[in-house]
Amino acid sequence: MARRLCYARLRHQAAVEDVDYRSHRSLDRTLFQKLIEGSWIDAHDNLVITGPTDPAL
Numbered sequence: 001m002a003r004r005l006c007y008a009r010l011r012h013q014a015a016v017e018d019v020d021y022r023s024h025r026s027l028d029r030t031l032f033q034k035l036i037e038g039s040w041i042d043a044h045d046n047l048v049i050t051g052p053t054d055p056a057l
Contacts, residue, residue: 025051 016036021029034040040047 019027019032021027021032035047
């Protein structure tokens with residue numbers, strides 16, 4: 001995985017710890033933590049994330 005990430009030469013590497021819940025995006029911390037746990041993956045549920053991207057990235 002590390003080799004692939006290096007080869008991909010991604011500009012930004014996002015981390016869950018870096019999420020700013022105080023921003024104007026109105027993220028629900030409880031829901032976000034639930035998604036991070038990944039139980040939706042084990043249950044074979046789908047996930048669709050919509051909305052504008054953060055222009056600061």
